[in-house]
Structures are given as C-alpha cells and as structure tokens.
Amino acid sequence: MRSFFIIVSLLVVTKTVAQNSALNQADSLYNNGNYSKAIKAYNIHANPDEVYAKIAKSYVAIGNYDSALEYYKLGAEADPKNGLVLYEYARLLSKTKNFEQSIEVFNKLMNIDYRNPNYHYEMGLALERMKDSTALNRYRAAYDLDPTHQKAIFKIAKHFLIKRKHQTSHRYIDKGLESYQNNVELISLKAQNYYYQEYYENARTWFEKLIALGESSEFIHSKLSMIHAEFSDFELAIKQKKLVLKYNPYSADAMFQIGKYYNRLNDYKNAEKYLKQALVMQDIPLDYEYQILGTVLNRQDKHKEAIEAFQKSLKENPENISSEFYIISTKDKYYGDIDTKIKLYEDFRDKYPDTFYSKFASRRITELKEEKFLKGED
Numbered sequence: 001m002r003s004f005f006i007i008v009s010l011l012v013v014t015k016t017v018a019q020n021s022a023l024n025q026a027d028s029l030y031n032n033g034n035y036s037k038a039i040k041a042y043n044i045h046a047n048p049d050e051v052y053a054k055i056a057k058s059y060v061a062i063g064n065y066d067s068a069l070e071y072y073k074l075g076a077e078a079d080p081k082n083g084l085v086l087y088e089y090a091r092l093l094s095k096t097k098n099f100e101q102s103i104e105v106f107n108k109l110m111n112i113d114y115r116n117p118n119y120h121y122e123m124g125l126a127l128e129r130m131k132d133s134t135a136l137n138r139y140r141a142a143y144d145l146d147p148t149h150q151k152a153i154f155k156i157a158k159h160f161l162i163k164r165k166h167q168t169s170h171r172y173i174d175k176g177l178e179s180y181q182n183n184v185e186l187i188s189l190k191a192q193n194y195y196y197q198e199y200y201e202n203a204r205t206w207f208e209k210l211i212a213l214g215e216s217s218e219f220i221h222s223k224l225s226m227i228h229a230e231f232s233d234f235e236l237a238i239k240q241k242k243l244v245l246k247y248n249p250y251s252a253d254a255m256f257q258i259g260k261y262y263n264r265l266n267d268y269k270n271a272e273k274y275l276k277q278a279l280v281m282q283d284i285p286l287d288y289e290y291q292i293l294g295t296v297l298n299r300q301d302k303h304k305e306a307i308e309a310f311q312k313s314l315k316e317n318p319e320n321i322s323s324e325f326y327i328i329s330t331k332d333k334y335y336g337d338i339d340t341k342i343k344l345y346e347d348f349r350d351k352y353p354d355t356f357y358s359k360f361a362s363r364r365i366t367e368l369k370e371e372k373f374l375k376g377e378d
Contacts, residue, residue: 023051030054035061049078053085056092065096076105083112087119094126102126117145121152128155143172148179150186157189166193184215191223200227218247225257234261252281256289263296271296287317294326303334324348325357332364338372 026041035058042051042058052075059068072089079085086109093102106123113119124138136159142152153176160169170193176186191206207224225240238261244254259275262268275293279286290313297306307330313323328344335341342365349361 026051026054030058030061033061035059049075052078053082053088056088060092065092068092069096069098080108081112083109083116086112087122090126091122094122094129097129099126099130115145117142117149117152120145121149121155124152124155147175150176150180150183154183154185154189157186161189161193161196164196166197169193182213184210184213187213188215188220195223195227200230203227204231216243218244221247222254229257229261232264234264237261238265250281252278255281256292259296260292263292263299266299268296268300272300287313287320287323289313290316291320291323291326294323294330298330298333303330306330307334321352321355321357325360328361329364338368338375342368342372 023042023045026038026045029035029038029041039055039058042055045051052071056068056071056075059065059071069089069092072085072092075082075085076089086105090102090105090109093099093105103123103126106119106126109116109119110123120138121142124135124142127135127138136156139152139155139159142149143156146152153172157169157172157176160166160172169189173186173190173193176183177190180186187206187210191203191210194200194203194206204224204227207220207227210220211224221240221243225237225244228234228237228240238258241254241258241261245251248254255274256278259271259273259278262271262274272293275289275296279289279293282289290309294306294309294313297303297309307327310323310327310330314320314327317323325348328348331344332341345361345365345368349358349365352358
C-alpha cells in the first residue's frame with residue numbers, strides 16, 4: 001500500500017512539474033513577443049481559470065480586442081476579486097468604446113478598493129468619452145486621493161481653462177508642477193491660460209519653456225508668433241510663423257501674417273513675396289489682403305502693380321472705399337498730368353462726400369491746384 005501512495009504522489013508531482021513547465025514555456029513565448037504561439041500554449045493548460053487573463057493580454061498584444069474581451073470576461077468571472085484582471089478588462093472596454101460596461105466594471109473595482117485613485121481617473125475617462133459631465137467628479141476624486149496624480153490634474157486644469165476660470169486652472173497646474181516641473185501638458189495649459197488672459201509676457205515665457213523642453217507644434221509656434229508681434233518683435237514673430245509653415249506649408253494665413261510682419265520691418269521685397277503667395281492660396285474675399293499688397297508695392301515705387309492690386313481688392317469687394325481711394329492716390333503718384341489727378345479726386349469726393357477719405361481728397365485737390373498755379377498752367 002505504501003508503494004502505491006508513493007507512486008501516486010510521484011505521478012502527481014510529475015504532472016504538476018510538467019504543467020508548470022508548460023506554463024513557463026507559454027510565459028516565455030509571451031515575454032519574447034511570440035504572442036500567437038503563447039495563446040496556443042496557454043490554451044492547452046490543464047487549469048484554464050489560471051490563464052484567461054494571460055490569453056487576454058496576448059490577444060491585446062496582437063490587436064485582437066474582441067477575443068481579448070472574451071477572455072478578460074472569463075477571467076473576471078473565474079476570479080471576481082482579482083483587481084488586476086478587472087482593471088485591465090475595464091480599461092479595454094473603455095478603449096473599445098464599451099463605456100457603460102467599462103463603468104460597471106470600474107464600480108466593481110471601487111467596491112474592492114475605493115481609495116485607488118487610478119480607478120477613479122480611468123472611470124472619468126470613460127464618462128468623459130460618453131460626454132458625461134460627472135467625469136470631473138471622478139478626476140477630482142483621483143486628485144483628492146493622490147494630489148500628485150498628473151493626469152487627473154491635467155484634466156481638471158483643462159476643464160477650468162475651457163470654462164475661462166483661469167485662476168482655478170492655474171492653482172491646479174501649479175500643484176501639479178510642484179511634483180513634476182517639466183510636465184509639458186501642464187506647461188502648455190499654463191501658457192494658454194496666460195494667453196487667453198492677455199498676459200502676453202507671461203504667456204511668452206511659458207511657450208518658450210515648452211520649446212526649450214523640445215516641444216514643437218503648429219499651435220505653439222502660431223501662438224508664440226502672435227505674442228512676439230504684440231511686442232513688435234517682428235523678426236521673432238516671422239521665425240515662429242515660418243515654423244508654422246513646416247507643419248502646414250499651405251497656410252495662407254501664416255504667409256499673410258509673415259508678409260505683414262516683413263512690411264512692419266520695411267522689408268518690402270519679402271513682404272511682397274509672402275503676400276502674393278498668400279493670395280494665390282486663398283479662395284475667399286481678398287479685398288483686405290490685396291489692399292495690403294498694394295501698399296507694400298507702393299513703398300517699392302511699383303505703382304502700376306500697386307494699382308492692379310487695389311483694383312483686384314475693389315473687385316473682391318466693390319464697397320471697399322479705402323481701396324478705391326488708394327487707387328486714386330497711387331495714380332496721383334504714377335500719372336504726370338495735374339488735371340487728370342484733380343478730376344480723379346473731384347469725382348471721388350462727389351461720389352463719397354460724407355466719408356473720412358473725402359477730406360483727404362479735398363485737401364489734395366487744393367494742393368494740386370496750388371501746384372498748377374505755381375507752374376503757371378491754365
């Protein structure tokens with residue numbers, strides 16, 4: 001009888017060792033990225049309850065989320081108190097837009113450990129994706145449980161930025177930066193808060209900090225360019241707008257702004273270049289843009305081209321009186337005959353007697369008549 005028990009014990013031990021060996025081999029396949037073979041190895045394991053979660057993770061690794069969800073569900077049913085399995089299951093449900101199911105699982109997790117901040121944060125993400133305003137409550141719960149929770153802080157601070165409650169947003173950002181001073185997401189929110197408050201000097205400091213940390217985006221460079229322009233630092237503004245063009249090479253707005261900044265620097269050649277490029281790309285009323293181009297061409301004594309630009313502006317918007325006046329004032333420079341000039345101004349004055357430009361026209365008529373008298377012309 002003793003021999004029989006020894007034999008049975010040896011068989012049990014041998015079977016257990018074999019099973020452990022097979023499980024170790026499956027784990028090795030998973031750890032080395034051979035996920036499909038790992039799934040096959042796990043599926044022949046004698047106790048499937050032990051490997052449901054491992055099979056699910058393997059399916060996640062190869063992007064088969066439907067099968068992963070099936071096995072996570074089996075794993076959760078087999079071990080309903082296993083927080084790790086439930087957590088991964090809930091996150092995958094949220095990722096695959098099964099939000100309501102995800103929230104159900106997160107509620108189960110909170111019954112196991114309500115003080116786990118990440119359960120609240122992840123549940124908040126699911127609620128936010130459902131456009132449920134109570135998501136903010138979950139983010140705040142995560143923050144209350146862990147005041148250094150960077151992701152929860154970002155969500156809360158962003159919420160108050162959108163609501164234009166800038167001081168509250170700043171308060172949360174500052175709290176987050178205490179524990180992680182180079183958090184680029186919070187630094188970006190800090191810069192945006194100052195920008196929308198029109199505290200441009202502070203905004204510039206924080207946008208520049210983002211760039212110093214290696215961040216680069218169309219949004220960052222566009223906002224920083226506008227800030228530089230506010231302080232008349234047009235060379236810096238141009239530099240940032242040109243970086244915008246690296247992200248969006250067909251941005252007519254960026255090209256137009258660069259042209260305007262070159263104009264402010266009296267670099268009319270480059271101003272003309274970028275303004276013309278902007279005009280080619282736009283398919284909207286361009287009276288203002290052509291008007292700016294006309295003034296730039298005038299400053300280069302390209303009066304004929306300037307007249308053509310103002311005429312295009314007027315064609316785009318026939319009610320643009322300023323462009324009509326610029327045509328006349330440019331012809332004043334371009335034409336030599338004094339009577340022709342006087343007639344142009346008189347017609348404009350009679351057409352628009354109550355406008356701001358009518359006074360300029362009247363004054364110029366007087367100057368031209370005096371000039372004609374001094375020259376002795378009839």
